[in-house]
Amino acid sequence: MSQSIAIARETLLDTPGLDETQLERVMDRLLSRQVDSADIFFQYGRLESWVLEDGIIKEGSHSIEQGAGLRAISGEKTGFAYTDSLELSRLLDAASAARAIARAGQHGARSIPARAAPAALYAPINPLDSLGEVQKLDLMRRTDGAARAADPRVQQVIVSLVAAHDVVLVMDNSGQISGDVRPLVRMNVQVIVEHNGKREQGSAGGGARQALDFFLHDDRALGYAREAVRQALVNLEAVAAPAGMLPVVLGPGWPGVLLHEAVGHGLEGDFNRKGTSAFSGRIGEKVASELCTVVDDGTIPGRRGSLTVDDEGTPSGNNILIEKGVLKGYMQDKMNANLMGVAPTGNGRRESYAHLPMPRMTNTYMLPGQHKPEEIIASVKHGLYAVNFGGGQVDITSGKFVFSANEAYLIENGRVTRPVKGATLIGNGPEVMTRISMVGDDLALDSGVGTCGKEGQSVPVGVGQPTLKIDQLTVGGTAA
Amino acid sequence: MKQAEQITRLEQVVEDLLLEARRQGADAAEAGVSAQTGLSVTVRLGETETIEHTSDNGLGITVYFGHRKGSANTTDLRPEAIRESVAAACRIARYTSEDPAAGLADAELMARDVPDLDLYHPWELGVDEAASIALACEDAARNFDPRISNSEGATLYTQRSSFIYGNSHGFVGGYPTTRHSLSCAVIAQDGEDMQRDYWYDSGRLPGELADPASIGRTAAERTLARLNGRRFGTRECPVLFRADIAPSLLRSLFGAIRGHAVYRKSTFLLDQVGAQIFPDWVTISEDPLRPRGQASAPFDNEGVATRYRELVSGGVLQGYLLDSYAARKLGMQSTASAGGVRNASIGSSGQSFEELLRTMGRGVLVTELMGQGTNMVTGDYSRGAAGFWVEGGEIRYPIEEITVAGNLADMYRQLVAVGTDSDIPGSIRTGSWLFERMTVGGD
Numbered sequence: 001m002s003q004s005i006a007i008a009r010e011t012l013l014d015t016p017g018l019d020e021t022q023l024e025r026v027m028d029r030l031l032s033r034q035v036d037s038a039d040i041f042f043q044y045g046r047l048e049s050w051v052l053e054d055g056i057i058k059e060g061s062h063s064i065e066q067g068a069g070l071r072a073i074s075g076e077k078t079g080f081a082y083t084d085s086l087e088l089s090r091l092l093d094a095a096s097a098a099r100a101i102a103r104a105g106q107h108g109a110r111s112i113p114a115r116a117a118p119a120a121l122y123a124p125i126n127p128l129d130s131l132g133e134v135q136k137l138d139l140m141r142r143t144d145g146a147a148r149a150a151d152p153r154v155q156q157v158i159v160s161l162v163a164a165h166d167v168v169l170v171m172d173n174s175g176q177i178s179g180d181v182r183p184l185v186r187m188n189v190q191v192i193v194e195h196n197g198k199r200e201q202g203s204a205g206g207g208a209r210q211a212l213d214f215f216l217h218d219d220r221a222l223g224y225a226r227e228a229v230r231q232a233l234v235n236l237e238a239v240a241a242p243a244g245m246l247p248v249v250l251g252p253g254w255p256g257v258l259l260h261e262a263v264g265h266g267l268e269g270d271f272n273r274k275g276t277s278a279f280s281g282r283i284g285e286k287v288a289s290e291l292c293t294v295v296d297d298g299t300i301p302g303r304r305g306s307l308t309v310d311d312e313g314t315p316s317g318n319n320i321l322i323e324k325g326v327l328k329g330y331m332q333d334k335m336n337a338n339l340m341g342v343a344p345t346g347n348g349r350r351e352s353y354a355h356l357p358m359p360r361m362t363n364t365y366m367l368p369g370q371h372k373p374e375e376i377i378a379s380v381k382h383g384l385y386a387v388n389f390g391g392g393q394v395d396i397t398s399g400k401f402v403f404s405a406n407e408a409y410l411i412e413n414g415r416v417t418r419p420v421k422g423a424t425l426i427g428n429g430p431e432v433m434t435r436i437s438m439v440g441d442d443l444a445l446d447s448g449v450g451t452c453g454k455e456g457q458s459v460p461v462g463v464g465q466p467t468l469k470i471d472q473l474t475v476g477g478t479a480a
Numbered sequence: 481m482k483q484a485e486q487i488t489r490l491e492q493v494v495e496d497l498l499l500e501a502r503r504q505g506a507d508a509a510e511a512g513v514s515a516q517t518g519l520s521v522t523v524r525l526g527e528t529e530t531i532e533h534t535s536d537n538g539l540g541i542t543v544y545f546g547h548r549k550g551s552a553n554t555t556d557l558r559p560e561a562i563r564e565s566v567a568a569a570c571r572i573a574r575y576t577s578e579d580p581a582a583g584l585a586d587a588e589l590m591a592r593d594v595p596d597l598d599l600y601h602p603w604e605l606g607v608d609e610a611a612s613i614a615l616a617c618e619d620a621a622r623n624f625d626p627r628i629s630n631s632e633g634a635t636l637y638t639q640r641s642s643f644i645y646g647n648s649h650g651f652v653g654g655y656p657t658t659r660h661s662l663s664c665a666v667i668a669q670d671g672e673d674m675q676r677d678y679w680y681d682s683g684r685l686p687g688e689l690a691d692p693a694s695i696g697r698t699a700a701e702r703t704l705a706r707l708n709g710r711r712f713g714t715r716e717c718p719v720l721f722r723a724d725i726a727p728s729l730l731r732s733l734f735g736a737i738r739g740h741a742v743y744r745k746s747t748f749l750l751d752q753v754g755a756q757i758f759p760d761w762v763t764i765s766e767d768p769l770r771p772r773g774q775a776s777a778p779f780d781n782e783g784v785a786t787r788y789r790e791l792v793s794g795g796v797l798q799g800y801l802l803d804s805y806a807a808r809k810l811g812m813q814s815t816a817s818a819g820g821v822r823n824a825s826i827g828s829s830g831q832s833f834e835e836l837l838r839t840m841g842r843g844v845l846v847t848e849l850m851g852q853g854t855n856m857v858t859g860d861y862s863r864g865a866a867g868f869w870v871e872g873g874e875i876r877y878p879i880e881e882i883t884v885a886g887n888l889a890d891m892y893r894q895l896v897a898v899g900t901d902s903d904i905p906g907s908i909r910t911g912s913w914l915f916e917r918m919t920v921g922g923d
Contacts, residue, residue: 048568053744056577062568064554064561076524081533084556097533100607133575156744192746192857199745201857241862243885243921244714274524275630276667276676354536354555393850393864397667397676398706400881402851402864424853424883426864426921476853476862476883476921480716 002117004124004308008169008179012042016086023171026088029095030072030173033102037173037334041069041311042086043353044167048128052140052159055148069353070094073335074102082354117178118315120308121301122209124181127163130211136161139212139221147191147225153236154229155199156192161185163212170313178313184208184304184460186449187215189224193232202232206447207460208302231388231407234419241408241423241477247380248425248473249411251387252373253444256463259294260364260452261392261401262429263287267321267329268359268454269336269347271396278399278430282327288433290325291369291468298346298362304448305363305462307346312357316346321364322433333359351457361452365464369439373467376438378414384475385409385416386425399429424476432470440467483600483656486515486642490654494646497541497562502648504570506543508584510647512781513539513557518639521610523618525631528611534639543569549582550574584782585804585814587649591785594778598771599657603638603686610636613662613692620696621666627707628700630667632676637661638686651783659774660686664699668707675706681905684772702847709866709880712922718843719884719918720836720870723901725849727908730764732888734821735856737797739806748859748889749797757797758892761829764792768822775907781819789815791824825909826898833901836914838873844920845870846884859888865920883921891915 013019023040030038045065051058067084068091079101081094131139140159147157166182188205204227208214215221250258263279271277279287288294298307298316307316312334320328332340333348336359349360377385385408392403406422445464452461490513501509518534539562540553550572552565618634637660644654663680679699681690689695721729733749741747749757758764768786770776779785782804790798802810803818831839850864862885868875899911 048572056579057575058577058579058582059549059551060572060576061551061553062565062572063552064556064565066554066556066561077528078530079532080530082535084535084537085558094533098531101528101531137575156746158744192744194745199750199857201746201855241885243883243919245923274632276632278674354534356530356532391852395676395850397674398880400850400864400866402853404851404853404862406855421858421860422853422855422862423885424851424862424864426850426881426883428881474881474883474921474923476864476885476919478860478862478885478887478919480714480919480921 002120004120004181005117005179007124007181008167011044011167012169018086018088022088024175026091026095027171027173029092030070030099033099034105035072035074035099035102038072039173039312040171041353042169043067045164046128047162047164049160049162050136050140052144055144057137057140065352067353070098071356072099072101076339077101078356080356118308121299121306122183125183125211126165127183127185127211128165131213136212139215143189143221143225146222147189147229150226150229151193151233153193153195153233154191155194158190160188168311170311172313176313178309180308182209183211185210185212185214187221187224189228191228191232193229193236195236198236200232200235202228202230202235204228204231205449207304208448209304209306210302234407238419238421240479241420242384242475243477243480244475245472246475247383248470248475249376249380249383249385250465250468252440252442252467253464254446255386255389256365256446256465257389257392257403259366259465260361260463261394261403262427262432263294263322264361264364265394266396266399266429267331269330269332269340270359272330273336273340277396279327283329285327286325287327287430288322288325289436291439292322292325292433292436293367294322294364295320295367296331296347296361296364300363303363303445303462304450304460307362310346310348311350312344312348314344314346314348316362319345331359331361333357349459351459355457358454360454360459361461363445363462363464365443365445366439366466368441368443368466371438371440373440373442376440376467376469377411377416379438379469380411381413383411385411394429400426401429402426420477426474426476432473435471436468437471438469442466483642487644487654487656490515490642490644491652493557494644494652497566498646498648500563500566501541501543504566506545506570508544508648509541510584510782511539511541512643512645514641514643516639516641518637519605519607519610520635520637521607521614522633522635523611523614524633526615529633531607539565541565541569543573544583545573547578547580547582548573548576550576581805581808583804584647584649585784589784589814590649590651591653591779591783594653594655595769597769597776597778599655599684599776601658601685602640603660605638617662617664617692617696620693621664621700624697624700625704627668627670627704628666629669632665634662634664634696645781645783647783653779653783655778658684660689662689662692662695664696666699666703668703670707673707675703677703677706682774684774706866706878709878712869712879712882714920714922716917716919718840719915719920720840720843720845721913722845722847723899723910723912724904725847726910726913727906728849729913730824730826730908730910732854733892734801737800739800739802739810741856742800743806743809746857748857752797753799755797756795758792758795759895760795762792762795762895763790763827764824765790766821766824770823773823773907775822777822780816784814784816784818786816786822823907828900828902828911829897831897831899833899833912836897836899836912837870837875839897840870840914841873842871844879845875854888861886861888861891881922884918885921886918
């Protein structure tokens, strides 16, 4: 038994006083109708956050999230109930409520052969205790100092530090128990700069499934401070962004939010099972230029989007979504995989015990190509070079997606020239992917800051890409 | 009555919490506790798809040791979790800094009596009945037109909540609320073109919800209207934001006048109280005490009594949205805004939607906004959009994959008209907004 599962069992079964016989009683209750499959998901979550503002430690907060979610599936139907109490009687009540989705009768739940637990992708630590309070606050103060020291135009600095400790345990209808201990740390620096009455903002940060000393290594925290100030100062000089169709070069790393929006969501199994995605029924078809190979990889050790096992107990995978432009597969949870007759891919995720799992991304990125980033920029006569982004959004049915640049430059005659103000870029996913005409050799993943929202549920994710060029994309500036 | 018992139980939890905080050495404390149960039933393609029984508890406590504070919250209300939370908040307060602005809201601002705003109207609804209402909604959408080819389903959601807030001024207040909603999303297809849209209604009373079939038909109409959208050339032209997306323009305003954004100087509306930020016919108000209102509350998240207030009158900004912290930072008084604006509305300039189209003549009607794209420090605004091309005051054809861009401070100042078409779901009341000129990005 892996250390993670041992910790999960101790935290979520032994401590509240549950044993496997009792769990089987709850599972029997869930399965006592014509239920195809069922699971019980236990969660113990602790989160601590600190905020520095005006040079002082202004806020600190501690959160407890704890409970169990019970799900019964019958065909395309799902019954779900949850409880914040892990007492047997409450679990049995929730099981009765969840199974009501299925008609009375003998249960037909299929047993899935047991599998070995995969090797953990992160240490089963509690990051809240991974650094003393004095050290945490000292780290924040030094980061504040670095931002203020970076430039006299810095007026306001807000530093946040978050550590989360999530222990999950899931029992499926074959009786198999999977568990995971998931540390997650996140730091962010936001600055306001002012010069000649003009104000601008910049922000930078990072995170990982590691201990808090992650931020002490490689000068990370101080690097976020300097990066936030640099961005804000660039934007202070920015002129109006162009409006209309232009060639767009996207920098490496976080601009990979392009892939998350343009193709990622559209390749989630639930939309494709229901036929509501612009990518539905297109496996084997060319959906991107042949320079594009896109993967969703939950197996990178220590990354924010990584998972040793997903929230249904399936080991995460390195799944090829698009290979040389051809659509290879969708991201699946158990229910949608089963209904589509394919294997689950380790993408069944949920925000918490109080939410139903669904197919979600982990770390989504494009593999590197042949070109040097300089060659890519040099190939553009008049276009946009966008290196930093805020969030994005997609309409998976029409394929329309947006993502908002917050650091971008004009490219004039093959050279990066003036910074331009933030602007939203809009395109059609399947169309834009076919217009990718150059892919760099400089694949980078983001610094560990992504959070993805779907149907009201937030989960941590990663993105990445090399520098790449899109021949034509609509840029939403004001300079028509 | 069960709800009354629950309120009494939660009041006890709050009082125990405040006592425990005092016992652990805090000089002052405040706590909020909520308990919510609900039923969500989704039908899709004529069959029940998901039955979800929701049950969410939440407790938050903030303790003050002089001017140092610590907070904790938990979804687990067992005594051991509560003790752990209070201890965590007290431990945190040992490490936070002295902050003269930190503390409870002033005692004299506490709501003296808590008026009954008629917010509790539970719906005794079984799963089968809920499913049949959702089915009627989805059926109406699917049967509306043969081009409605698929569905994401219809969802009926009903919830009841109880909420109690108390602090060491001796204030303890709380009340039960209900909320019911019915939504429907469908897919239309015409050749290769596939479009999705939705519609919904929500309210405190079950009987206030629009007829299920009319919600379904509206979802279908909105989806069909998007079919065969055209690309569009980049230009500057007038832009009309349809009423159902106009609330986002008000939310941006509220973000810009939030006290926290003001003291951080992270707003494009810095030092604008008393300044003309809209044309002189514009009045924007909040009405937290409106009976049955979807965002009504007799006191804010710090116990401060709420009241009707004009945020903008005669186009002039009247004040900021202040909780006690931001108020102290700015040397002002709380405006009972902890937790946000409640039941906001903007007065119309008198034209119907059709009159606005005629006034615009030639321009873009925006019916969907995508992405964030708002820089709150500078007011620079750039959003993805879809809508319709209007010419001769009439809607000509759908357009898609466009952007609309401008600067919010300029947009607010140059607002041409707000329509009378304010019959939209949700807590914000507004008609459609007409702007004289924005940059529309396309081909």
